[in-house]
Amino acid sequence: MNVKQRRFFWVxxxxxxxxxxxxxxxxxxxxxxxxxxAAVWRILLHKIGLYSPTLVDWPASxxxxxxxxxxxxxxxxxxxxxxLAAAGVGFQAVLRNPLADPYVxxxxxxxxxxxxxxxxxxxxxxxxxxxxxxxxxxxGLLTLFAVYRLASGGYGVAVETLLLSGVVVQAFLGALxxxxxxxxxxxxxxxxxxxxxxxxxxxxxxAWVVLPFLLTGWLVLYVNWQSLNILSLGDAQAAHLGVSVxxxxxxxxxxxTLITAAAVSVSGTIGFVGLVVPHMMRLLVGxxxxxxxxxxxxxxxxxxxxADTAARTVFSPRELPVGVITALLGAxxxxxxxxxxRRQGR
Amino acid sequence: xxxxxxxxKRYGEQVVLNNIRFHVEKGTFxxxxxxxxxxxxxxxxxxxxxERPDAGQVLLxxxxxxxxxxxxxxxxxxxxxxxxxxxxxxxxYDVVMMGRFAYQKWLQGPSLADEALVEQILQQTGLxxxxxxxxxxxxxxxxxxxxxxxAMAQQPRLLLLDEPTTYLDIGHQLALLNLIRQWQRDCGLxxxxxxxxxxxxxxxxxxxxxxxxxxxxxxGELHDVMTEPLIREVYGTTPIILSHPRRGVPQVLLV
Numbered sequence: 001m002n003v004k005q006r007r008f009f010w011v012x013x014x015x016x017x018x019x020x021x022x023x024x025x026x027x028x029x030x031x032x033x034x035x036x037x038a039a040v041w042r043i044l045l046h047k048i049g050l051y052s053p054t055l056v057d058w059p060a061s062x063x064x065x066x067x068x069x070x071x072x073x074x075x076x077x078x079x080x081x082x083x084l085a086a087a088g089v090g091f092q093a094v095l096r097n098p099l100a101d102p103y104v105x106x107x108x109x110x111x112x113x114x115x116x117x118x119x120x121x122x123x124x125x126x127x128x129x130x131x132x133x134x135x136x137x138x139x140g141l142l143t144l145f146a147v148y149r150l151a152s153g154g155y156g157v158a159v160e161t162l163l164l165s166g167v168v169v170q171a172f173l174g175a176l177x178x179x180x181x182x183x184x185x186x187x188x189x190x191x192x193x194x195x196x197x198x199x200x201x202x203x204x205x206x207a208w209v210v211l212p213f214l215l216t217g218w219l220v221l222y223v224n225w226q227s228l229n230i231l232s233l234g235d236a237q238a239a240h241l242g243v244s245v246x247x248x249x250x251x252x253x254x255x256x257t258l259i260t261a262a263a264v265s266v267s268g269t270i271g272f273v274g275l276v277v278p279h280m281m282r283l284l285v286g287x288x289x290x291x292x293x294x295x296x297x298x299x300x301x302x303x304x305x306x307a308d309t310a311a312r313t314v315f316s317p318r319e320l321p322v323g324v325i326t327a328l329l330g331a332x333x334x335x336x337x338x339x340x341x342r343r344q345g346r
Numbered sequence: 347x348x349x350x351x352x353x354x355k356r357y358g359e360q361v362v363l364n365n366i367r368f369h370v371e372k373g374t375f376x377x378x379x380x381x382x383x384x385x386x387x388x389x390x391x392x393x394x395x396x397e398r399p400d401a402g403q404v405l406l407x408x409x410x411x412x413x414x415x416x417x418x419x420x421x422x423x424x425x426x427x428x429x430x431x432x433x434x435x436x437x438x439y440d441v442v443m444m445g446r447f448a449y450q451k452w453l454q455g456p457s458l459a460d461e462a463l464v465e466q467i468l469q470q471t472g473l474x475x476x477x478x479x480x481x482x483x484x485x486x487x488x489x490x491x492x493x494x495x496x497a498m499a500q501q502p503r504l505l506l507l508d509e510p511t512t513y514l515d516i517g518h519q520l521a522l523l524n525l526i527r528q529w530q531r532d533c534g535l536x537x538x539x540x541x542x543x544x545x546x547x548x549x550x551x552x553x554x555x556x557x558x559x560x561x562x563x564x565x566g567e568l569h570d571v572m573t574e575p576l577i578r579e580v581y582g583t584t585p586i587i588l589s590h591p592r593r594g595v596p597q598v599l600l601v
Binding site for chain 2: 122223226229232233234236237239240241242243281286287288290344
């Protein structure tokens, strides 16, 4: 990679970081109570200790809205968007499949089933109100374990076998989910709403829960950037070049699953971000994972903030689930990407 | 340099390699011949350390291949496969640089020395003008040349080729093999090449190993291996063997 490409990447990285910051500030000011952006900016700076005017020129209610209601939600959206995009990059690299998204190996099915079971049995209040996230997270991880075990045996784990194994496990878990939906009657709406994904009524705790998983998982993905690039040559050639294919694959799968499970456990199964953002960013900065991963993470975060903003303002005062927005925008955009790739010949 | 002893490999019930035993001297070009299904590709995979044998061992510079760490093995052995490299979006430069992975520490990117070496290799393989082009935009012949360049970046002692010229036209076949021979002469490289084309094998190999149904039928000098009775026995077809008018090596004429 030469100097020009390196500079190009840094331009994109700083641009996206700036856009993210702008998105946070703007979306905090948007809502049923319209707050001026300048005031929001000052409130934020004040809260983090960088700005202490002798006279505060904003009402206490504004500060409460910004800090207790909107910011936690927006930060969570940012973290979940970042998580799904990063996990999407990881899964697409390791499975060598452009249609892979964070849910392809069944994490979402496991988490959804966990949430459904908790809701059907009315256990939401347990565990300090953290029952759904805890069970969803645990079951999401268990699903990866099941898929991996099903696919392994003999000469390591081939990518095709993993994908098929994911299909099998998802089908089974999906059947169980349908079963629980069918016996839940009045709670069905709750379950379905959870499935569609939402950031409503989320406080700071949710963001704190996601953060450590996102950071650890992201670091594991990033340090393996070279192996991720080389894996695209195929398992055999990657091994010939010195990559420990099975070890890297397992590490990246576990890291990506941790990130995904953490995100899904607090916000439901929000689709398309993990699938589309890596593709979009690959068009901008190329397929080198050293560049793709940071850029996709920032883009996913930004996108999710705006999706959430749309979700809570488009039909104001009603709130749409975020998953609806991402699917409505994501699917046509993916179609556009497909056409573009096809038109470029091959 | 390379030593194989009592090598046996089974896939389920089927015995694919049966007690293979041979020795390759440093710096020689050995052609590995045999009909489809005789176990040539399996042997290459075992030599490359990608698969483990059921019995026997492969010794590289006196050490079992299984004892080498992944990256250490990659610094000693490079493999160019039949299918070549997939049409990826990575540039020629990036793909060749991937060959240096085995020399890079964890978390470290390419060093200045790595970059200088890759430039040199691109020049030697005539790929300098294509360095920024993505693989997906190259022809099959050009991609094979990139595969060789990537192998060169590994600076191996041993090069394993698994039918590297299958999908190439005769011009590209000769260009590729000439490139390998030049590399062999410059660096004292040891080459073991599986080839389908007997004539090409004779033109470039110094030794031949002829396999049949998982066993070595014959090995040694070209004239000892490429004889009418042996080829009839192994391939089931009777050729005419001539001596190449300029090079003097045996050449096979199909009847």
